[in-house]
Amino acid sequence: MQLPIDIEKRSDISLQDQIMTRVRELILHRKLVPGTKLPSSRDFSKQLDVSRNTVIYAYDRLVSEGYLEVKGRSGMFVSAQIPENALNISTCNVGANARAFSLTSKRLLPVRHRSPLLYQRLRERIELDFRIGRPAASSFPERLWTRLLVEKMAGSGRRMTEYGNPAGLEELRVAISDHLQAARGINAHPDQIIVVAGCEEGLNIIAKILTPAGSTVYVENPCYKGVPFVFESYGAKVVPIPIDSEGLCVDRLATRERGIVCVTPSHQFPIGVTMSLSRRLKLLDWVNSAGTYIVEDDYDSDFRYDGSPLTALAGLDKSGSVIYIGTFSKSIGAGLRVGYLVVPEELIGPTREAKALLNNGNPWLEQAVIAEFLASGGFRKHLRQIRQTYLKRRNTLLEQLRLRFGNIDILGEEGGMHLTWVLPKTFSNARAIQYECLHRGVGIYSIDDSPAIDFDNTHFRERAVFFGYPCLSEGEIVTAVGRLADAAADLG
Amino acid sequence: MQLPIDIEKRSDISLQDQIMTRVRELILHRKLVPGTKLPSSRDFSKQLDVSRNTVIYAYDRLVSEGYLEVKGRSGMFVSAQIPENALNISTCNVGANARAFSLTSKRLLPVRHRSPLLYQRLRERIELDFRIGRPAASSFPERLWTRLLVEKMAGSGRRMTEYGNPAGLEELRVAISDHLQAARGINAHPDQIIVVAGCEEGLNIIAKILTPAGSTVYVENPCYKGVPFVFESYGAKVVPIPIDSEGLCVDRLATRERGIVCVTPSHQFPIGVTMSLSRRLKLLDWVNSAGTYIVEDDYDSDFRYDGSPLTALAGLDKSGSVIYIGTFSKSIGAGLRVGYLVVPEELIGPTREAKALLNNGNPWLEQAVIAEFLASGGFRKHLRQIRQTYLKRRNTLLEQLRLRFGNIDILGEEGGMHLTWVLPKTFSNARAIQYECLHRGVGIYSIDDSPAIDFDNTHFRERAVFFGYPCLSEGEIVTAVGRLADAAADLG
Numbered sequence: 015m016q017l018p019i020d021i022e023k024r025s026d027i028s029l030q031d032q033i034m035t036r037v038r039e040l041i042l043h044r045k046l047v048p049g050t051k052l053p054s055s056r057d058f059s060k061q062l063d064v065s066r067n068t069v070i071y072a073y074d075r076l077v078s079e080g081y082l083e084v085k086g087r088s089g090m091f092v093s094a095q096i097p098e099n100a101l102n103i104s105t106c107n108v109g110a111n112a113r114a115f116s117l118t119s120k121r122l123l124p125v126r127h128r129s130p131l132l133y134q135r136l137r138e139r140i141e142l143d144f145r146i147g148r149p150a151a152s153s154f155p156e157r158l159w160t161r162l163l164v165e166k167m168a169g170s171g172r173r174m175t176e177y178g179n180p181a182g183l184e185e186l187r188v189a190i191s192d193h194l195q196a197a198r199g200i201n202a203h204p205d206q207i208i209v210v211a212g213c214e215e216g217l218n219i220i221a222k223i224l225t226p227a228g229s230t231v232y233v234e235n236p237c238y239k240g241v242p243f244v245f246e247s248y249g250a251k252v253v254p255i256p257i258d259s260e261g262l263c264v265d266r267l268a269t270r271e272r273g274i275v276c277v278t279p280s281h282q283f284p285i286g287v288t289m290s291l292s293r294r295l296k297l298l299d300w301v302n303s304a305g306t307y308i309v310e311d312d313y314d315s316d317f318r319y320d321g322s323p324l325t326a327l328a329g330l331d332k333s334g335s336v337i338y339i340g341t342f343s344k345s346i347g348a349g350l351r352v353g354y355l356v357v358p359e360e361l362i363g364p365t366r367e368a369k370a371l372l373n374n375g376n377p378w379l380e381q382a383v384i385a386e387f388l389a390s391g392g393f394r395k396h397l398r399q400i401r402q403t404y405l406k407r408r409n410t411l412l413e414q415l416r417l418r419f420g421n422i423d424i425l426g427e428e429g430g431m432h433l434t435w436v437l438p439k440t441f442s443n444a445r446a447i448q449y450e451c452l453h454r455g456v457g458i459y460s461i462d463d464s465p466a467i468d469f470d471n472t473h474f475r476e477r478a479v480f481f482g483y484p485c486l487s488e489g490e491i492v493t494a495v496g497r498l499a500d501a502a503a504d505l506g
Numbered sequence: 507m508q509l510p511i512d513i514e515k516r517s518d519i520s521l522q523d524q525i526m527t528r529v530r531e532l533i534l535h536r537k538l539v540p541g542t543k544l545p546s547s548r549d550f551s552k553q554l555d556v557s558r559n560t561v562i563y564a565y566d567r568l569v570s571e572g573y574l575e576v577k578g579r580s581g582m583f584v585s586a587q588i589p590e591n592a593l594n595i596s597t598c599n600v601g602a603n604a605r606a607f608s609l610t611s612k613r614l615l616p617v618r619h620r621s622p623l624l625y626q627r628l629r630e631r632i633e634l635d636f637r638i639g640r641p642a643a644s645s646f647p648e649r650l651w652t653r654l655l656v657e658k659m660a661g662s663g664r665r666m667t668e669y670g671n672p673a674g675l676e677e678l679r680v681a682i683s684d685h686l687q688a689a690r691g692i693n694a695h696p697d698q699i700i701v702v703a704g705c706e707e708g709l710n711i712i713a714k715i716l717t718p719a720g721s722t723v724y725v726e727n728p729c730y731k732g733v734p735f736v737f738e739s740y741g742a743k744v745v746p747i748p749i750d751s752e753g754l755c756v757d758r759l760a761t762r763e764r765g766i767v768c769v770t771p772s773h774q775f776p777i778g779v780t781m782s783l784s785r786r787l788k789l790l791d792w793v794n795s796a797g798t799y800i801v802e803d804d805y806d807s808d809f810r811y812d813g814s815p816l817t818a819l820a821g822l823d824k825s826g827s828v829i830y831i832g833t834f835s836k837s838i839g840a841g842l843r844v845g846y847l848v849v850p851e852e853l854i855g856p857t858r859e860a861k862a863l864l865n866n867g868n869p870w871l872e873q874a875v876i877a878e879f880l881a882s883g884g885f886r887k888h889l890r891q892i893r894q895t896y897l898k899r900r901n902t903l904l905e906q907l908r909l910r911f912g913n914i915d916i917l918g919e920e921g922g923m924h925l926t927w928v929l930p931k932t933f934s935n936a937r938a939i940q941y942e943c944l945h946r947g948v949g950i951y952s953i954d955d956s957p958a959i960d961f962d963n964t965h966f967r968e969r970a971v972f973f974g975y976p977c978l979s980e981g982e983i984v985t986a987v988g989r990l991a992d993a994a995a996d997l998g
Contacts, residue, residue, distance in 0.1 A: 094697065121797045122764065124715040124853055129862035132669040151663035159666070160659040167652040171643035174651070175839035177624040205586065211703065215865040222739065223616040227719070240863075247714065247863055272614065305613045347667035349870035361616055370621035371732075371739055372864070373707040377872050378841035 015053050016061055018045070029064050033072035041081050041092055052082065052090040071449050078463045080131055127247045130214075130239040130465045132348075141455035142494040146284065146432040146464060146482035147344065153400045153484075154347055158392055159383065166382045173378045180370035182209025182354070183381040189388035190340070190354055198315060199329035200338065200356065208355045208365050209376050212348070213311060216339045216355045217244040218372065220274070220309055223364040225250040230273030234262055236461055236468040236475070238283045238311070241276050254469035257282055259425075261289030264296040272304045279327055281314035284466035284480055286426010286434045294327055301335045307358075308336045314430035316345040316397055319405045321428065334358030342384060344431060345397060350380050400484075404431065410488040411481060414495035419502075432482040436474070442505040443476045450501035456494045507545050508553055510537070521556050525564035533573050533584055544574065544582040563941050570955045572623055619739045622706075622731040622957045624840070633947035634986040638776065638924040638956060638974035639836065645892045645976075646839055650884055651875065658874040665870045672862035674701025674846070675873035681880035682832070682846055690807060691821035692830065692848065700847045700857050701868050704840070705803060708831045708847045709736040710864065712766070712801055715856040717742040722765030726754055728953055728960040728967070730775045730803070733768050746961035749774055751917075753781030756788045764796045771819055773806035776958035776972055778918010778926045786819055793827045799850075800828045806922035808837040808889055811897045813920065826850030834876060836923060837889060842872050895976075896923065902980040903973055906987035911994075924974040928966070934997040935968045942993035948986045 019036040021029060040046040052058070055073060059066040073090055076082040083093045134145070181187070187204035194200040210216045217240060225231055227249025233241050235254035242252040253273070256263045262277050275297065279289035289297075301308050310327045328338035341353035357365045369375070387393050408427060415422060415435065423436040437444060444460035451458050459480045461468045468475040486494065511528040513521060532538040544550070547565060551558040565582055568574040575585045626637070673679070679696035686692040702708045709732060717723055719741025725733050727746035734744040745765070748755045754769050767789065771781035781789075793800050802819045820830035833845035849857045861867070879885050900919060907914060907927065915928040929936060936952035943950050951972045953960045960967040978986065 121852075122716060122766075122799060124856035125718055126856050127714065127859045127863050129672075129859045130866075131862075132866055133671050133862075134669075135671075149667045151667045154663040154666045156659060156661075156663055156666075160656055163655050163659065164652055167648060167655065169648075171646040171648055174646045174648075174841040175641045175643045177626070177835075177840045179625050179627075180621075211865040211868075214863065218864055222619065224614060226617055227741075243863060249719075274614075307614060343669075348669045348866075349666040351865065351867065351869040360613075364616035364618050367619045367621045370623075370625075371619050371706065371735060372710055373703040373843065374622075374624055374840075375843065376703075377843040377869055379872070380869050 015051070017053065017058070019062070021062055021064070029062075029068050030071045030075075033062070033064075033069060034075050037072065037076060038081055046092050048092050048094045050092045051088075052092070054089065070453075071445075074449055074452060075463075083135075128239075128243045130243060132465060140452065140457035142486060142490050142497070143457035144432075144459065144481040144483060144486065144494070145457055146459060146480050147348075148482060148485050149344055149347060149431070150400065150403065150484045153396075153403060155387075155392065155396055158387075162383045162386050163379065166379060166386065170379075173382070178375050178378050178381075180373075180375035181205075181366045182207065182376065183378065183385060185389070186381045186385035187354075189385045193388055193393070194328075194338075194340070194356065198312065198323075199325040202328070202338075202356045203359075205362055206356050206359065208357065208369055209381060210353050210355055210369065211351045211373070211376055212343055212353045213238075213313065213339055213341050214240050214244060215372065216353055217241060217309070219355065219365055219368045220337060221245050221248040221250065222368045222372075223361070224274055224307060230271055232267065232270075232273050232275045234277055234282060235470060235472060236284060236466045237276070238278070239465050239467045241311075242467060242469075245274075256472065257285060257287065259287055260293050261287055262293060262297065264293050264300060267297075267300050272306045274307050274309060275301060276309040276311065277327070278311045278313065280312050280323065281426060281428075281430035283311070283313065284432075284434065284461065284464055285474060285478065286430060286432065288324065288428065291324060294324070294330055298327065298331055298333075298335060302333050306335070309339065310336050311339045313339070313341055313344060315340075317401055317404055317431060318429040319401070319408060319427075323429065328356055334360065337361065345393075345400075346384070346387075350384070352376060352380055352384055404484050407483045407486065407488060407491060408433065410491045411483045411495070414492055418495055418499040431484050432480050434474075435479045435481065437477045437479060441502065444479045446505055447479060447498075447501060450505055451498055454497040454501055456497045456501070458498065507543070509545065509550070511554070513554055513556070521554075521560045522563045522567075525554070525556075525561060526567050529564065529568060530573055538584050540584050540586045542584045543580075544584070546581065562945075563937075566941055566944060567955075575627075620731075620735045622735060624957060632944065632949035634978060634982050634989070635949035636924075636951065636973040636975060636978065636986070637949055638951060638972050639840075640974060640977055641836055641839060641923070642892065642895065642976045645888075645895060647879075647884065647888055650879070654875045654878050655871065658871060658878065662871075665874070670867050670870050670873075672865075672867035673697075673858045674699065674868060675870065675877060677881070678873045678877035679846075681877045685880055685885070686820075686830075686832070686848065690804065690815075691817040694820070694830075694848045695851075697854055698848050698851065700849065700861055701873060702845050702847055702861065703843045703865070703868055704835055704845045705730075705805065705831055705833050706732050706736060707864065708845055709733060709801070711847065711857055711860045712829060713737050713740040713742065714860045714864075715853070716766055716799060722763055724759065724762075724765050724767045726769055726774060727962060727964060728776060728958045729768070729770070731957050731959045733803075734959060734961075737766075748962075748964065749777060749779065751779055752785050753779055754785060754789065756785050756792060759789075759792050764798045766799050766801060767793060768801040768803065769819070770803045770805065772804050772810075772815065773918060773920075773922035775803070775805065776924075776926065776953065776956055777966060777970065778922060778924065780816065780920060783816060786816070786822055790819065790823060790825075790827060794825050798827070801831065802828050803831045805831070805833055805836060807832075809893055809896055809923060810921040811893070811900060811919075815921065820848055826852065829853065837885075837892075838876070838879075842876070844868060844872055844876055892976075899975045899978065899980060899983060900925065902983045903975045903987070906984055910987055910991040923976050924972050926966075927971045927973065929969045929971060933994065936971045938997055939971060939990075939993060942997055943990055946989040946993055948989045948993070950990065 021032045055066050055069040059069045082090050187207040190207050191202050191204045221244055229250050231245045231250045231252050232255050234257050245252055255266050328336040338356035425434040427433040448460050461475050513524045547558050547561040551561045574582050679699040682699050683694050683696045713736055721742050723737045723742045723744050724747050726749050737744050747758050820828040830848035917926040919925040940952050953967050
């Protein structure tokens with residue numbers, strides 16, 4: 015099979031990008047329908063008269079973005095489900111999604127939204143995968159969990175058949191309140207806590223009540239894709255603000271109009287830096303004087319290896335300006351779909367209404383089990399155990415990287431579940447090393463192949479490589495870094 | 507304590523309504539803070555110089571809307587959580603919620619949304635409660651469910667820690683597809699099925715992709731509150747269309763502009779009528795020629811007692827014009843928070859993207875257990891059993907009502923989980939009989955105290971009383987209808 019594709023050899027656009035764009039267009043316009051097998055990289059490179067690697071890289075990008083899928087040894091196919099049209103993420107084209115449907119079309123046209131691709135099919139796994147944001151599956155407390163499930167199920171008929179409080183199960187909100195007090199220095203009444211189905215849902219609730227169409231939302235650059243995607247789906251204007259080694263460059267907000275500010279102070283996503291105390295105080299000051307809110311996503315705060323964690327913004331806040339997002343996706347597991355918001359008192363009503371309007375609350379059983387897990391001390395013990403495991407894995411990774419590459423530039427190693435290597439100028443760029451590793455069965459990630467987005471092409475886009483280390487054993491980490499060294503050597 | 511309230515004896519507005527409105531204002535303006543005890547109905551009626559019943563009715567309305575709560579015998583208090591501002595539901599004030607925040611206010615003001623109040627605190631239960639939309643707690647298959655939970659948990663580490671497919675667990679979508687084929691005559695590929703956290707979330711997804719601000723949505727009048735509330739929260743214009751004994755008056759759509767049409771054809775919510783086949787075909791025709799979609803909420807279709815169920819609109823549809831919403835909230839339990847959409851092929855992509863953007867999918871464990879429950883035949887058996895139970899309860903209710911009140915006008919008794927008695931003109935209105943029953947420990951419901959909304963004051967608002975019968979035993983039903991007869995006699 016030959017694909018109807020022409021490429022322009024003397025274009026400014028790289029051959030790889032041209033191939034990617036053309037194939038993607040064929041898929042989006044249904045010239046290539048789901049399930050279609052693509053030509054092998056060998057055949058396709060002959061057809062186009064380009065190097066085979068160029069085709070391989072283009073295919074890899076299309077796979078990582080979900081347009082193509084590899085089926086074992088039988089080749090490359092158009093995905094059964096075409097993903098989000100999330101390719102054009104280099105600029106923030108807010109409003110593009112808010113268009114009303116065309117009145118001239120025969121059929122009402124659906125509005126498409128960009129959504130982060132967090133789901134990875136099991137059969138697409140990479141042998142040694144430093145994928146970020148995944149806890150170790152082996153650490154899940156399966157036996158204890160099963161026991162708690164059975165306990166909670168006894169006499170549960172009424173809880174299973176009735177609607178629960180959309181804001182969340184009371185005992186869970188009490189347990190979260192206690193946990194936050196002890197672990198994060200946050201004094202929150204259980205009424206201020208709204209249980210949500212993960213961070214995305216928390217952002218939707220915030221967007222629904224605080225950022226109607228036309229309002230401004232400041233995000234870190236780079237940041238987690240979900241943040242701009244959710245807010246732009248409500249018609250808000252998303253404005254990226256740079257980060258440096260102290261976190262968000264708060265001074266850049268000084269003269270700007272009022273808007274919600276979204277930050278990840280504990281372990282900036284994806285770079286990993288911790289927001290300094292002086293920046294935290296400055297940010298609280300600005301938000302207070304502007305009369306707006308901070309959204310503090312504390313996704314990775316459960317793991318701190320070096321020094322003490324800084325008090326959360328929500329703990330420092332004296333004026334009710336911080337909306338805190340917490341999650342059990344990293345500390346227990348994403349399969350639970352349980353997170354929570356902590357909101358200032360005046361937002362309790364609107365937040366509860368928005369949650370009830372979205373889905374009338376989370377399932378009862380998960381909530382009941384997590385509540386018991388927290389209240390019984392099981393969670394504290396679980397965190398202590400996995401923190402030990404993750405610390406050893408992190409140490410091995412740091413040691414191996416330094417052994418192979420010398421005194422390199424690492425960010426975000428003090429906490430969380432991944433670290434960032436900022437590649438030196440003498441090295442190939444992040445994506446090249448990523449692909450070279452992919453061919454060796456090792457998954458490391460550049461921004462473009464992560465759930466992160468870089469709005470203005472910061473140096474991180476070219477230079478940052480992420481290593482999520484919880485899921486690999488120390489032995490596997492040694493092997494993986496060895497292969498990475500080979501890959502780097504091959505790239506020269 | 508005396509409340510700072512004046513009422514106007516010669517006003518057109520009833521004394522009861524005036525008291526309600528004034529107390530609500532005090533609460534909303536925080537003059538009465540949560541936890542405040544209200545004067546007894548005796549004291550308050552003396553203060554205002556009105557009958558004690560007038561105060562009791564006003565208090566009851568405020569309780570049923572969540573502004574006040576009864577604490578055992580210690581009296582009436584302002585609720586700890588003030589609900590949705592859902593009082594002004596007599597007209598559809600779309601757009602009121604879409605206002606941008608005020609730029610002059612010191613603090614960004616949250617947008618408030620109206621949300622249906624489905625949650626009822628356990629301590630507020632009524633002794634003999636015909637509350638609608640609740641399955642019998644005793645029917646929940648607790649032992650089988652626990653066994654399935656334990657089975658699924660074995661070796662589940664990876665499923666608990668990883669993100670699942672936001673569209674839903676594949677085995678569950680396959681099982682739902684098989685169920686729909688057999689039970690509802692719908693041929694849907696599993697890819698067309700999107701697992702959602704209940705009907706509300708399904709409506710949010712539809713609103714997000716198909717009804718941007720300014721578009722039109724047709725709803726049945728009366729209908730489930732959640733439908734207009736969700737669409738208006740996205741800025742859509744909600745237009746009520748009357749229903750009659752054949753369901754939606756489709757002719758009323760003829761000359762209207764294109765818009766999504768939301769219907770409950772199996773068992774109209776809340777009235778209970780079944781949409782006739784000719785109306786179904788007419789509606790499909792109109793939607794097809796207008797180039798728009800039907801949203802078919804098939805919430806109560808699992809229970810049909812007399813005759814065969816009609817094929818769902820989604821089963822009759824040949825042109826991909828129907829979005830079907832199904833739920834396990836009625837057939838298994840609302841505590842699960844699992845429902846599903848079945849969408850035409852061209853909406854698969856946008857629907858999946860919207861779901862991922864909302865919350866990245868449902869919890870894994872519930873999905874895995876429901877999938878097994880469906881695939882193993884457990885669900886079919888469960889439905890058979892509860893259908894038998896509900897049928898007996900329905901028959902007892904019909905028999906008792908006819909015994910006490912003669913040849914009365916009942917609607918919606920052929921299926922579902924509740925029926926409607928349309929009171930004769932010679933009777934007091936629905937709300938009066940409801941309150942009179944409340945004082946006797948019997949919960950029956952008028953539209954205003956149900957999750958339904960009536961836009962133009964149809965005769966149903968004054969005359970319809972709903973009886974949800976699954977949760978009461980036959981003996982309890984006999985007692986309850988006896989007390990209802992006493993209440994009716996007392997009202998004269």
